[in-house]
Amino acid sequence: xxxxxxxxxxxxxxxxxxxxxxxxxxxxxxxxxxxxxxxxxxxxxxxxxxxxxxxxxxxxxxxxxxxxxxxxxxxxxxxxxxxxxxxxxxxxxxxxxxxxxxxxxxxxxxxxxxxxxxxxxxxxxxxxxxxxxxxxxxxxxxxxxxxxxxxxxxxxxxxxxxxxxxxxxxxxxxxxxxxxxxxxxxxxxxxxxxxxxxxxxxxxxxxxxxxxxxxxxxxxxxxxxxxxxxxxxxxxxxxxxxxxxxxxxxxxxxxxxxxxxxxxxxxxxxxxxxxxxxxxxxxxxxxxxxxxxxxxxxxxxxxxxxxxxxxxxxxxxxxxxxxxxxxxxxxxxxxxxxxxxxxxxxxxxxxxxxxxxxxxxxxxxxxxxxxxxxxxxxxxxxxxxxxxxxxxxxxxxxxxxxxxxxxxxxxxxxxxxxxxxxxxxxxxxxxxxxxxxxxxxxxxxxxxxxxxxxxxxxxxxxxxxxxxxxxxxxxxxxxxxxxxxxxxxxxxxxxxxxxxxxxxxxxxxxxxxxxxxxxxxxxxxxxxxxxxxxxxxxxxxxxxxxxxxxxxxxxxxxxxxxxxxxxxxxxxxxxxxxxxxxxxxxxxxxxxxxxxxxxxxxxxxxxxxxxxxxxxxxxxxxxxxxxxxxxxxxxxxxxxxxxxxxxxxxxxxxxxxxxxxxxxxxxxxxxxxxxxxxxxxxxxxxxxxxxxxxxxxxxxxxxxxxxxxxxxxxxxxxxxxxxxxxxxxxxxxxxxxxxxxxxx
Amino acid sequence: xxxxxxxxxxxxxxxxxxxxxxxxxxxxxxxxxxxxxxxxxxxxxxxxxxxxxxxxxxxxxxxxxxxxxxxxxxxxxxxxxxxxxxxxxxxxxxxxxxxxxxxxxxxxxxxxxxxxxxxxxxxxxxxxxxxxxxxxxxxxxxxxxxxxxxxxxxxxxxxxxxxxxxxxxxxxxxxxx
Ligand code: SF4
Ligand code: SF4
Ligand code: SF4
Numbered sequence: 001x002x003x004x005x006x007x008x009x010x011x012x013x014x015x016x017x018x019x020x021x022x023x024x025x026x027x028x029x030x031x032x033x034x035x036x037x038x039x040x041x042x043x044x045x046x047x048x049x050x051x052x053x054x055x056x057x058x059x060x061x062x063x064x065x066x067x068x069x070x071x072x073x074x075x076x077x078x079x080x081x082x083x084x085x086x087x088x089x090x091x092x093x094x095x096x097x098x099x100x101x102x103x104x105x106x107x108x109x110x111x112x113x114x115x116x117x118x119x120x121x122x123x124x125x126x127x128x129x130x131x132x133x134x135x136x137x138x139x140x141x142x143x144x145x146x147x148x149x150x151x152x153x154x155x156x157x158x159x160x161x162x163x164x165x166x167x168x169x170x171x172x173x174x175x176x177x178x179x180x181x182x183x184x185x186x187x188x189x190x191x192x193x194x195x196x197x198x199x200x201x202x203x204x205x206x207x208x209x210x211x212x213x214x215x216x217x218x219x220x221x222x223x224x225x226x227x228x229x230x231x232x233x234x235x236x237x238x239x240x241x242x243x244x245x246x247x248x249x250x251x252x253x254x255x256x257x258x259x260x261x262x263x264x265x266x267x268x269x270x271x272x273x274x275x276x277x278x279x280x281x282x283x284x285x286x287x288x289x290x291x292x293x294x295x296x297x298x299x300x301x302x303x304x305x306x307x308x309x310x311x312x313x314x315x316x317x318x319x320x321x322x323x324x325x326x327x328x329x330x331x332x333x334x335x336x337x338x339x340x341x342x343x344x345x346x347x348x349x350x351x352x353x354x355x356x357x358x359x360x361x362x363x364x365x366x367x368x369x370x371x372x373x374x375x376x377x378x379x380x381x382x383x384x385x386x387x388x389x390x391x392x393x394x395x396x397x398x399x400x401x402x403x404x405x406x407x408x409x410x411x412x413x414x415x416x417x418x419x420x421x422x423x424x425x426x427x428x429x430x431x432x433x434x435x436x437x438x439x440x441x442x443x444x445x446x447x448x449x450x451x452x453x454x455x456x457x458x459x460x461x462x463x464x465x466x467x468x469x470x471x472x473x474x475x476x477x478x479x480x481x482x483x484x485x486x487x488x489x490x491x492x493x494x495x496x497x498x499x500x501x502x503x504x505x506x507x508x509x510x511x512x513x514x515x516x517x518x519x520x521x522x523x524x525x526x527x528x529x530x531x532x533x534x535x536x537x538x539x540x541x542x543x544x545x546x547x548x549x550x551x552x553x554x555x556x557x558x559x560x561x562x563x564x565x566x567x568x569x570x571x572x573x574x575x576x577x578x579x580x581x582x583x584x585x586x587x588x589x590x591x592x593x594x595x596x597x598x599x600x601x602x603x604x605x606x607x608x609x610x611x612x613x614x615x616x617x618x619x620x621x622x623x624x625x626x627x628x629x630x631x632x633x634x635x636x637x638x639x640x641x642x643x644x645x646x647x648x649x650x651x652x653x654x655x656x657x658x659x660x661x662x663x664x665x666x667x668x669x670x671x672x673x674x675x676x677x678x679x680x681x682x683x684x685x686x687x688x689x690x691x692x693x694x695x696x697x698x699x700x701x702x703x704x705x706x707x708x709x710x711x712x713x714x715x716x717x718x719x720x721x722x723x724x725x726x727x728x729x730x731x732x733x734x735x736x737x738x739x740x741x742x743x744x
Numbered sequence: 745x746x747x748x749x750x751x752x753x754x755x756x757x758x759x760x761x762x763x764x765x766x767x768x769x770x771x772x773x774x775x776x777x778x779x780x781x782x783x784x785x786x787x788x789x790x791x792x793x794x795x796x797x798x799x800x801x802x803x804x805x806x807x808x809x810x811x812x813x814x815x816x817x818x819x820x821x822x823x824x825x826x827x828x829x830x831x832x833x834x835x836x837x838x839x840x841x842x843x844x845x846x847x848x849x850x851x852x853x854x855x856x857x858x859x860x861x862x863x864x865x866x867x868x869x870x871x872x873x874x875x876x877x878x879x880x881x882x883x884x885x886x887x888x889x890x891x892x893x894x895x896x897x898x899x900x901x902x903x904x905x906x907x908x909x910x911x912x913x914x915x916x917x918x919x920x921x
Binding site for chain 1: 787
């Protein structure tokens with residue numbers, strides 16, 4: 001098509017090293033626009049182009065600025081964007097490092113076997129696609145289409161998802177579900193008939209009391225949320241933080257409850273006990289909207305503050321005081337649902353307790369509690385129906401996890417390991433932008449699954465560990481070098497945002513859309529890709545909602561007016577919730593039907609044996625997932641993780657600050673690399689803490705190879721949530737070692 | 745005119761976004777920084793307190809770095825902002841030794857570099873890059889001589905301190921406590 005070629009022509013000028021003064025380049029562009037008013041879809045403004053950030057899932061919209069030589073200089077938030085209000089987080093600001101990283105994947109690679117040595121050779125795109133298409137077809141023929149799976153994170157996954165669905169499989173999984181927020185979604189669905197989704201519908205901006213349970217706002221820079229917390233602090237909101245670690249936000253809290261790890265459920269149930277018995281709950285709200293109050297009241301009688309003291313180590317007075325603080329602020333109170341809530345395998349139940357507590361305080365649907373979000377509806381071009389899959393990952397799970405509303409990444413991984421119970425053997429993986437080696441818990445299991453595959457094709461921008469296991473590696477260009485589907489966000493005000501290339505792709509890298517379409521072409525699936533270019537599809541979509549690609553290239557973000565003024569419940573409004581009873585279910589009929597506890601019950605979790613400490617992991621604001629560790633700008637801020645150790649423990653083991661140690665877990669797994677000790681009062685004596693996402697083992701990532709250690713490597717005890725299959729990862733214990741050789 | 749910055753330690757989460765924004769705005773080479781984040785801890789578990797501060801050159805009103813500079817490269821610019829003229833700087837590092845705040849470094853190109861309060865932006869009516877990017881909006885910048893500037897207003901309202909006041913440098917970086 002005309003437009004695309006012209007765009008490439010212009011940008012390749014700068015890529016070839018030709019330097020124009022800003023003025024000349026602008027005049028050049030203007031000329032082109034004049035000649036081609038309707039077709040020109042390249043950047044009108046060579047100085048600033050819109051994007052939305054791809055470093056984390058918050059998807060803040062911003063502007064990419066280039067210098068006079070046409071090189072990317074900086075990325076700044078878009079003032080009109082409700083997700084970021086013109087302010088990016090450090091990772092988003094440092095997104096330029098992703099583009100500049102000279103360790104990026106540069107050209108397609110195919111695995112070869114030479115004299116018994118497995119290596120990769122560089123390949124052309126055609127070869128890579130032919131290889132993948134042939135393998136996909138072979139696997140489909142031999143094992144059926146349901147033996148194909150996709151693991152996906154980020155924007156590119158959708159396009160490969162279409163290829164997979166076109167072939168007849170819907171085994172499309174994202175680690176962000178079973179490894180992160182799944183239990184929360186199921187718990188809130190079971191209680192309110194509605195999930196939380198992303199960005200969260202928490203009305204932090206107007207809250208009077210924010211309760212954070214193991215939720216490290218500020219260290220996890222979920223941008224809009226952190227901004228609103230700051231506003232709440234300005235307005236004098238009370239923050240209650242429950243955390244065995246003195247987190248950043250604990251230091252900003254009126255109440256910090258240094259709870260014994262794994263006992264959060266006890267605290268939640270006890271808070272309910274106090275709130276119900278002291279009659280602090282919202283009586284009108286509970287009577288009008290809730291189902292099962294009497295059962296709940298009776299159920300929580302056993303959980304007294306005095307009982308909780310023994311379990312949580314929190315003083316009864318502290319528990320009562322904080323319960324009253326919440327009730328004082330109600331309904332402008334948020335017991336925060338958290339993110340990455342897969343801890344001990346009873347996570348859906350713990351999040352149910354969170355949901356119930358909010359209901360008692362009447363915060364759902366109220367200002368300063370949870371607002372009713374709205375998402376823009378952008379119509380998609382009508383595609384022919386996908387063939388109906390005859391089986392999927394669920395069948396492989398033998399009737400387990402019926403309540404999971406999305407595919408489980410760990411489930412798909414398990415289904416790839418042949419076993420008598422699994423009726424659906426997965427044989428081919430496409431992996432888009434997710435480093436499964438460091439993302440799925442229980443590395444040994446992941447590696448076992450990989451050995452069983454006929455094909456593993458990995459799409460990424462960096463030589464992440466998973467690319468080392470691939471048969472074919474497809475190097476994607478970064479988000480600064482491509483179009484992607486529109487960002488359609490939920491919020492108080494729905495919005496859409498555009499991402500377009502600021503520069504031409506570096507090296508021999510390509511956008512995922514193009515890759516997926518090329519594969520589709522070879523599989524005779526082009527019907528599912530009616531648009532040759534993604535920008536044409538986006539333009540079509542934008543026109544349906546009364547704008548255009550041209551307008552969005554100028555403004556980047558468009559806010560769309562809410563259809564109804566229903567951010568909060570009206571006074572005494574009659575509301576039907578999407579649950580079996582039509583009410584907020586304090587007593588869950590759906591869980592009861594499936595044979596689970598209808599009201600959460602406290603269960604004691606195993607404790608570390610002598611000399612072992614609970615492994616707690618979390619986030620640093622400048623890194624995210626395991627994908628930023630090699631980013632030159634972000635590595636500059638933090639280039640390795642450290643192990644937080646309480647001074648008492650340090651003394652016992654004679655550990656000094658900055659000393660390097662290895663860790664061994666309860667199953668005898670020893671970390672590949674060593675980690676620097678940080679002796680600090682900020683962590684309990686029964687736990688150690690580290691930031692997730694370090695200890696990379698792929699030498700091709702020069703900056704981060706071997707720096708710090710990988711928590712994932714030490715997470716071999718995975719406690720599966722029986723309700724939705726979430727992978728609880730906080731039940732691992734470690735001890736210190738001074739070398740990493742196994743004792744004979 | 746008297747430019748100053750105030751930083752709210754109650755809101756700063758220490759994310760270092762100010763550091764990255766400064767690096768990309770001012771082409772600070774990787775491995776160097778004009779601003780940085782400090783965390784100060786006090787107490788024993790579980791009685792703990794922590795202060796988080798984003799720090800940079802204090803643009804001291806009585807600055808030893810300007811006084812000791814042999815070539816006049818270090819000087820006061822518009823609104824009292826302390827600046828270094830690159831081509832006058834001989835890289836002798838006298839200023840680095842004299843600064844009690846460790847705010848200066850030798851740029852790989854050979855001259856001494858440090859925070860400029862983003863004068864190039866301020867002149868265009870923009871906020872310094874670190875202030876503009878901060879997700880918690882914990883930084884305030886403006887003219888202290890203007891009683892209605894954001895920074896004057898916030899200093900009127902909130903308790904604050906400066907760092908190492910005993911050095912007598914009269915810092916223009918204020919920390920709200
Ligand atoms: S929160 Fe930060 S990393 Fe996430 S999308 Fe926004 S700017 Fe990017
Ligand atoms: S902080 Fe240091 S460099 Fe900045 S003005 Fe004061 S003495 Fe000079
Ligand atoms: S004012 Fe400008 S130069 Fe100074 S630290 Fe902030 S961004 Fe850097």
